[in-house]
Amino acid sequence: MLSDIEISRQHTCQPISQIASELGINPDELSLHGANKAKVSLAVTNRLANNKNAKLVIVTAVTPTPFGEGKTVTTIGLTQALNHNGHKTCACIRQPSMGPVFGTKGGAAGGGYAQVVPMEELNLHLTGDIHAVSSAHNLAAAALDARLFHETRLGAAAFTEQSGLAALNIDADNILWRRVVDHNERSLRQIKVGYGSFNGPIHGSGFDITAASELMAILALSRDLQDLRSRIGRLVLALNHQGEPITAEDLGVAGAMTVIMADAIEPTLMQTLSGDPCLIHAGPFANIAHGNSSIIADSIAAKLADFVVTEAGFGSDMGFEKFSNIKVRESGYTPSAAVVVVTLKALKANSGIESEQDINQPDSERLTAGFANLEWHINNVSQYGVPVVVAINRFPTDTDAELEWLIERIGQTKAFGCEISEAFAKGAEGAAKLADMVYRATEVGSEFKLLYQTADSLESKLMTLAEVGYGAASVSLSDKAKSQLAWLNEHNYGNLPICVAKTPMSISHDPDIKGIPTGFDLPITELRLNAGAGFVTALVGQVMTMPGLGLTPGYLNIDINDNGEIVGLA
């Protein structure tokens, strides 16, 4: 089979203006960025406000493994197949980060014959939204440090006299706003800034990957430009020497940050290999942020199509939980069905059984043990009142016997049904049966419900997430988290929803506990306020907000050839 980029390059895309026109976007609502990408105006939702919303399908997965489960392949394949089956469908996915593209994971356009094309345009700059987030984020960091510098060198009184601005009295040891870059930059995780004769004071800082920026979460959760502006104003950047929050509004930088992100508010339209529309927008990671693409993209697609297919990062304990309790709570746009993606390999890897045997070979012991993980995710999604369809993403090495066993076992669960998907190898036709099953699931009617109410106390919300969300027996807070909890309650931030930052590699906080962890205590190490995004982030165990490059990173293979074409992008 050809590589992803070969398939993408050999394909002749339709003009993106034609894709837009077929979807029902007016020419004056479209801003072309080359032949294959276009920004879509939020004016669409106003024009079509009276249209009924499309049925929303959310794609999630079992606990992820290093082998890749094919969630984006399934999201794109399902979109291709729903259109193939005669249902007008639009996919909504997140923009890929360049960190993984040049690191180890490679691109994030789907793969095989279920791809967004041209894949190199999706995987690299797209229409510049991630760059805009980085730039706005780092302007706030520069502004904060410049203010600290001037107030420190002049003293508060002289600063106010010379600048006409009130002194903020920033506590250099309580700067909450870090910096961002869209690369895997281990050496910038913890840095010290302000060295030199006139650049200080020296203090700690560090860089996160841009997908971890609170601005990325804000972009994904905002309803429009004015909402974006308000949220940016509420960002808490630092504490002053009295322990009170200093916001982007206080610093006077919220307007300029919004201006930098003004174009980023519009989703980007691209197409699948079958010419189906795909809106790409935002990209907060699901382990450290809320892990879902934007409310704006979904709301535009909802007015234009009959079905919207979107995906949530990592397993259902991660992205899907946040999709429900953060994104849907904010948007009110509830899903009609959920798809849980699974592979035979993923079940074996989730079995918790050590084995020397090639994971591509039949292994009923590991398969049976790993099945529990799938059942947990089916039950987890079901408790939100949404019908569950299991998509078995087939690999060439899969045996019919193991697939048949799996289908039979899924039949004994709460799942509405399951189908094998061969979207990777066969595109739309490979997912036609899955699309039919998903369609039937959306006809059943869902009764979506949230896990908790925002009016509940932060302690109660944490307990609910731990026990009902992950199956923990108890929750414990570090001393730091306890004092942060008190501060949050004092400052009236107790009514925000919770965004849990934890490893995605286990339902628990410990990546080594596979299958269905039970009876464990969930250790909350830190509670971080994200007043702009509108949630409190609970850090569980050790969570990394900046990846690193491995021994043989993906960039080693990437180059241009003699024709100036990109090669080696996986």
Add this chain to the structure above:
Amino acid sequence: MLSDIEISRQHTCQPISQIASELGINPDELSLHGANKAKVSLAVTNRLANNKNAKLVIVTAVTPTPFGEGKTVTTIGLTQALNHNGHKTCACIRQPSMGPVFGTKGGAAGGGYAQVVPMEELNLHLTGDIHAVSSAHNLAAAALDARLFHETRLGAAAFTEQSGLAALNIDADNILWRRVVDHNERSLRQIKVGYGSFNGPIHGSGFDITAASELMAILALSRDLQDLRSRIGRLVLALNHQGEPITAEDLGVAGAMTVIMADAIEPTLMQTLSGDPCLIHAGPFANIAHGNSSIIADSIAAKLADFVVTEAGFGSDMGFEKFSNIKVRESGYTPSAAVVVVTLKALKANSGIESEQDINQPDSERLTAGFANLEWHINNVSQYGVPVVVAINRFPTDTDAELEWLIERIGQTKAFGCEISEAFAKGAEGAAKLADMVYRATEVGSEFKLLYQTADSLESKLMTLAEVGYGAASVSLSDKAKSQLAWLNEHNYGNLPICVAKTPMSISHDPDIKGIPTGFDLPITELRLNAGAGFVTALVGQVMTMPGLGLTPGYLNIDINDNGEIVGLA
């Protein structure tokens, strides 16, 4: 008079596809980015290879002052007026950096009725080229530090065994590649990276503004994508423990960096307020890099128009010298005329005479003394064999008496002629006489000559630049510069041209010496190899490669209004 952004917003732009069509660009050579911007393919120059090159006009200025001389206003106004006078003309300018936009300088689109529009699209992301430069630059930094990390933790032998790659033995104390961000970030000038338990080794680093990146210079000097690829491969990122250079090719990251910059190779077409074409591309600063927009943009414009107007940063000792000895040397595209921009205010400020009097008031003593600075720049440009036209950029407070005195004095110099320009207040018509004078100057015929030959030794080239370029009596090298000189000669880099990094605020290295400095010694503090850009940078005195935000930065005024429009961008 309306503000720049008000003038820009009230203006109805022509579709950029129409501007392109009138210029002679085929639809398949154009990639739209919204309604007002389009990338132009390098295919134009191949298709029109047999066309005669347009006549090239280079706009420079007297020694700059804090008041602004209006070089971009004159460049754009002259372009508008040449077209107005019936000469098919295209402007070529650099992309503005967001640092000054949110710092103090404001935008860089020209001003008044001589602007590139929409000015906010030019001043913010444009089509993402600066973001691409930042991203490619910082990928190299991440790759270098990741390699250092893995080689350090494993040791060379185990590293090679596990990765299959030869160890580079990077000397952490000799990392030459810093990082970049397109903001004024004082606190990142000198930092230490690699803190934390598993992120090291700890070592020094720092950020420059993106315009100071060697990649920005490379973008401006490359002929095409393959040339870009070769130059990136030659970048020297660090030395190994034996003092030998480690290149981007050695690190295996040159291909991926090129891929990130692949779209940036195409200039962006915009329009002036009169609907004249303007190509925007690259933006190396003129104090720390070579200070000119791209060879590619000039070469495309040269095939499409009869006149190309471009500008060089700061005074003629800075950008124009580098335009000549670096850019024209590389491109072979010689100027037919040069314009030196001057204002009454600039001459008074360059007089070196301290005065309490308002600089807008008549002051014959300061004007007479400051005139010497203009005459120096006329002579400086003349020695390159190019006819010089002086453009007096008129301000509302200028008196007729002082303007008449100035015109008469210019008549006694080597200048071909001079005219008052009122492009700011009146657009094309305000610069019509200037355009006529420039046209006549280009009819004279120039005999362009370079100041030195690359085959000359580095010492000899430095001496020529100091004595002939700035009027210094002598040159002295610091001990550091001496040992760097020896290293460069040893490693066969002696045949590169020189790019001087010095203050632009004086012809000498001392910003406090105004007028015509003479008899001074030029102190070279450092010699830096820029093997990719293809020059050796000589640092003279203290040069800053990262600006800082002032007490009341421009961002304080910038916001969106209730209609979602940008306000406060100057």
